[in-house]
Amino acid sequence: DIQMTQSPSSLSVFVGDRVTITCRASQGISDYLAWFQQKPGKAPKSLIYDASRLQSGVPSKFSGSGFGTEFTLTIISLQPEDVGTYYCQQYDSYPLTFGGGTKVEIK
Amino acid sequence: QVQLVESGGGVVQTGRSLRLSCAASGFSFSNFAMHWVRQAPGKGLEWVAVIAYDGSTQYYADSVKGRFYISRDNSKNTLYLQMNSLRPDDMAVYYCVKSQQRPVAGKSFDFWGQGTLVPVSS
Numbered sequence: 001d002i003q004m005t006q007s008p009s010s011l012s013v014f015v016g017d018r019v020t021i022t023c024r025a026s027q028g029i030s031d032y033l034a035w036f037q038q039k040p041g042k043a044p045k046s047l048i049y050d051a052s053r054l055q056s057g058v059p060s061k062f063s064g065s066g067f068g069t070e071f072t073l074t075i076i077s078l079q080p081e082d083v084g085t086y087y088c089q090q091y092d093s094y095p096l097t098f099g100g101g102t103k104v105e106i107k
Numbered sequence: 108q109v110q111l112v113e114s115g116g117g118v119v120q121t122g123r124s125l126r127l128s129c130a131a132s133g134f135s136f137s138n139f140a141m142h143w144v145r146q147a148p149g150k151g152l153e154w155v156a157v158i159a160y161d162g163s164t165q166y167y168a169d170s171v172k173g174r175f176y177i178s179r180d181n182s183k184n185t186l187y188l189q190m191n192s193l194r195p196d197d198m199a200v201y202y203c204v205k206s207q208q209r210p211v212a213g214k215s216f217d218f219w220g221q222g223t224l225v226p227v228s229s
Contacts, residue, residue, distance in 0.1 A: 032215075043221050089152075092213075094212075
């Protein structure tokens, strides 16, 4: 199975800050990488697929990059509504696997 | 708009069975692969199973293989998860998730249901 490792596991930032979350795959997955946002008490929401493509309706403040084993999710100018946990996921091969999540909070 | 509404959750005893349903609307259900993903209380996301658009192919997580079975009825726009021999570590919110396209391989998710809670009591 492909292991997905996210870092950091949590971060606390000021409103307006730029946030960067890293996701590493235990083996190469091309660009078969997705990012999801889960707000407290809610179902996850799909943000990015194919490492860098935004899902329909997702604001351009979110961006993704990477290929192979190293990937990044960036949120520019974090706002209170962006608080939640972010997960990466590989869909290169089954079983599909998620990273452990990164909890983003406001200072 | 796309809607995925799960049902069938509820308290169940260890060793018993339960069937979850997911009613889909707002898209051509028979043209998309579908997944189940679960989340234990306070934990991260765990992929459970996928089924091809026509039901011809299924894959499962090792943790549920041989106990859980995913199926679909395209005439009813409904996805199912039959869960047998339930264990305490199966306790989770179960989400129905739509794939972006028909193939089971190489495609991400786009829409998630609101989830249904399955508490397992010992």
